[in-house]
Amino acid sequence: MNSTVLLTGATGFVGKAVLADLAMRGHAVRAAIRGAIPADFGAAAFTIEAIDGETDWQAVLEGVEVVIHSAARVHVMNDTEVDPLAAFRKVNVEGTLNLARQAAAAGARRFVFISSIKVNGEGTVPGRPYRADDEPAPADPYGVSKMEAEQGLRALARDTGLEVVIIRPVLVYGPGVKANFLAMMRWLGKGVPLPFGAIHNRRSLVALDNLVDLVRICTTHPAAANQTFLVSDGEDLSTTSLMRRMAKALGKPARLLPVPAALLALGATLLGRRALSQRLCGSLQVDIEKTRSLLGWTPPVSVDRALAKAARHYQEQMNK
Structure with a gap:
């Protein structure tokens, strides 16, 4: 039997796809x-x-059985807030817990929270991926706010009986993706030579379709109640490999110059782009074995199929 679902963030990158599904x-x-x-x-x-x-959710929550909370104050590279942590807490902690409390009082049975891998931290040593039950180690205000929201939700679940499911995605890509992933497609689409031909890091990514599929399962699966899950495509890539496979999806040659990663990192640091360097040259892997075994879940979409879908959408938008 289908549920009545409240979805927040329904016009966002993830929210739109969840809504359509x-x-x-x-x-x-x-x-x-x-x-x-x-x-x-x-x-x-x-x-x-x-x-x-302070948000009043009462009228929206009447008759709702499941809440999927994807709205958030998102991580930004150059935050202009005087107190970024306070700004993140207002939305991501206070706003989340206020919604969850009202959902429990209104009789909702399950609350699915889209958190972030930043709760685990910013990077891993190759071959030593993050796991869902690792001790959290957030390194920035956004990650701290997501961790605090998770902690509050677990306490609320114990106090009220509301079933809480926490999903921590890695970088999500797919049709309509923005930020660095979109910039990468632009560079590759133009055939610009890029200095990323010798990066041997390992990064987990998750296709939008795979994340949406897991969200769907987490709204109903009995074993998901009061659990935390990491999610990825199940195949980790180096930046070099990702760019080669993205270029192939775009039907373009990958003009990648073999500049050593250490030299790239030094240059980025000198230019004040250390965070971008970490994303391009550093590793961040996740272990999704708990997600697989507890839920019987396998990512339904392969990396190459997902890249092809993102490439088609990008090219269609460029041709308009």
Whole structure:
């Protein structure tokens, strides 16, 4: 029997895909949106002016069985807030726990929280991936806020009986992806020579379709209750390998120059781009064995199929 679901962040990169999947499967979806509701929006939508500790969710939650909370104040490279941690806490901690408390009081049975791998930390030693039950080690205000939200949700679950499921994605890519992944597609699409031909790191990624599939399973699977899951495509790539396979998906040659990673890191540091260097040259792997074994889940979409889908969307947008 299909559930009535409240989805927050329904116009975001992940939220839009989750919404489409839920609607396709016949769920009654209520979408909470900050700002104006798009004219062509295909679900029951509610405008939420802000998500914080004071938001009143009562009218939206009536009859809701499952909440999928994907809305957040997201990580940004150059935060202009005077106190970034306070700004993250207002939305990601106070806003999340306020919604969960009201959901429990309204009779919802499950709360699926889209967290972040940043709760685990910023990077791994190759061959020693993060695991879901590792001690958290967030290194920035965004990661700290997500960790604190997780801790509050677990306490709330113990106190109320609300089933909490926490999902920590790694970098998510797919049609409509932004930021560094989009920039990479632009570089490769233009045939620009890039100094990334000798990077031997290992990074876990997750295709949007794979994340959406796991979210769907976590709304109903009995074994998911009160668990934390890491999610990836199940195949870790070096930056060099990723760029070669992305170029192939775009139908372009990969013009990658074999510049040593140490030299790239030094140059990035001198230019004040150390964080970008870590993403390009550092490793971040996750172990999804718990997700596989406890839920019987296997990523349904391969890396190459997902890259091809992202490439098609990018090229269609460029040709408009």
